[in-house]
Amino acid sequence: MQISWHGLACFKITGKVSGQDVTIVTDPYDNKTGLRFPRTMTADIALVSENRPEQNNVQAIGGNPFIIKHPGEFEVAGAFIYGINIFKNGDDVKEGRRPLIYRIELEGITIAHLGSLYRASLKDAELAGLRDIDILTLPVGGGTVISPQQADNLVSQIEPRIVLPMYHHLPNLKQKFEKVDKFCKEIGVCQAERPNKLKINKKDLPQDDMQVIVLEKA
Numbered sequence: 001m002q003i004s005w006h007g008l009a010c011f012k013i014t015g016k017v018s019g020q021d022v023t024i025v026t027d028p029y030d031n032k033t034g035l036r037f038p039r040t041m042t043a044d045i046a047l048v049s050e051n052r053p054e055q056n057n058v059q060a061i062g063g064n065p066f067i068i069k070h071p072g073e074f075e076v077a078g079a080f081i082y083g084i085n086i087f088k089n090g091d092d093v094k095e096g097r098r099p100l101i102y103r104i105e106l107e108g109i110t111i112a113h114l115g116s117l118y119r120a121s122l123k124d125a126e127l128a129g130l131r132d133i134d135i136l137t138l139p140v141g142g143g144t145v146i147s148p149q150q151a152d153n154l155v156s157q158i159e160p161r162i163v164l165p166m167y168h169h170l171p172n173l174k175q176k177f178e179k180v181d182k183f184c185k186e187i188g189v190c191q192a193e194r195p196n197k198l199k200i201n202k203k204d205l206p207q208d209d210m211q212v213i214v215l216e217k218a
Contacts, residue, residue: 015107017078049115139167141177
């Protein structure tokens with residue numbers, strides 16, 4: 001499996017199913033965010049965590065992807081995806097916010113994608129869908145998402161093997177977020193190396209110590 005980060009909550013995840021590549025793109029953003037979305041991005045599946053310009057620019061993805069933006073269970077091209085509602089309260093619906101988090105199962109690896117999570121903790125029913133997570137993509141920048149301190153607490157709730165921070169400061173980004181270093185200071189286990197891609201097999205997942213890997217924007 002290969003995972004690259006393209007800014008905000010956008011990841012490109014590619015794994016193999018029956019010898020064929022399957023690519024998932026999460027939360028494709030509009031260029032109005034200040035970041036430039038890759039013109040050549042293609043995917044089999046696109047996941048939208050919330051209907052906002054920073055997350056729902058699915059028309060920018062080539063390859064005619066299957067689009068998921070509702071809660072439920074989906075099997076697409078051999079990948080299993082579960083969309084989970086995370087309403088904060090009834091006001092979310094009134095304001096048009098219908099945020100989701102996702103559980104992704106591909107190549108025997110389980111990924112939790114938390115999108116633009118802005119709640120400091122998850123309820124038991126929500127956590128039930130996030131058992132045995134191998135890789136967690138986690139917002140850490142504060143502002144419209146959870147703060148570095150809240151992100152640290154959430155890691156303790158989910159207990160993943162690998163954490164990939166997202167939603168943190170980048171040059172040219174119009175939204176203001178904390179730098180990822182603040183989260184690294186909170187959690188205390190960020191790797192010094194910052195690769196532009198994570199290549200991982202199930203057998204190579206850490207068994208004892210959790211890893212926090214900060215990916216450079218691809």
